[in-house]
Amino acid sequence: MRDENCIFCKIANGEIPSSTVYEDDDFRVILDLGPASKGHALILPKQHYKDICEADMAVTGKILPLAAKIGSAMKKGLGASGFNVVQNNGTSAGQTVFHLHVHVIPRYENGPVMVAWNPGKAESRELEETAGILKNALAEELFTEEK
Ligand code: 5GP
Ligand code: ZN
Numbered sequence: 282m283r284d285e286n287c288i289f290c291k292i293a294n295g296e297i298p299s300s301t302v303y304e305d306d307d308f309r310v311i312l313d314l315g316p317a318s319k320g321h322a323l324i325l326p327k328q329h330y331k332d333i334c335e336a337d338m339a340v341t342g343k344i345l346p347l348a349a350k351i352g353s354a355m356k357k358g359l360g361a362s363g364f365n366v367v368q369n370n371g372t373s374a375g376q377t378v379f380h381l382h383v384h385v386i387p388r389y390e391n392g393p394v395m396v397a398w399n400p401g402k403a404e405s406r407e408l409e410e411t412a413g414i415l416k417n418a419l420a421e422e423l424f425t426e427e428k
Pocket of ligand 1 (some may be wrong): 311313314315323368369375376377378379
């Protein structure tokens with residue numbers, strides 16, 4: 282499925298040119314126009330899914346293995362010493378383009394800190410309570426999927 286108004290559909294399917302580093306039947310991997318670091322890549326499925334919750338698992342299941350290969354190539358080819366795999370879902374999570382995509386961001390020695398958060402504090406009772414709520418909600422999700 283494609284969305285005529287979606288820029289990543291057009292890029293993924295080659296209607297808009299991009300700096301492509303890999304392409305197969307399911308994905309196009311391009312360089313981000315606003316890179317967080319040199320070589321910042323985006324894995325774009327060719328099919329339109331708003332986010333990871335909407336996507337076909339046959340497609341999402343291929344993303345992490347591909348990200349690992351891209352990350353290894355960043356180390357070999359660009360001299361990166363590590364990489365982050367980042368995927369935003371929803372405006373509150375920082376998603377700005379509503380076509381599923383996965384960032385692979387190379388990291389370099391002495392480069393700036395990215396993809397970091399300030400660790401909070403949680404009492405064990407609070408953790409237990411939250412785990413209980415999440416466990417029940419997740420069980421419902423998994424049950425719905427099986428039906
Ligand atoms: P998000 O914030 O939705 O996770 O990430 C969207 C990313 O897409 C951003 O890092 C942004 O720089 C990148 N981006 C947005 N429009 C284009 C475009 O037309 N071409 C390319 N190559 N990257 C884009
Ligand atoms: Zn799209």
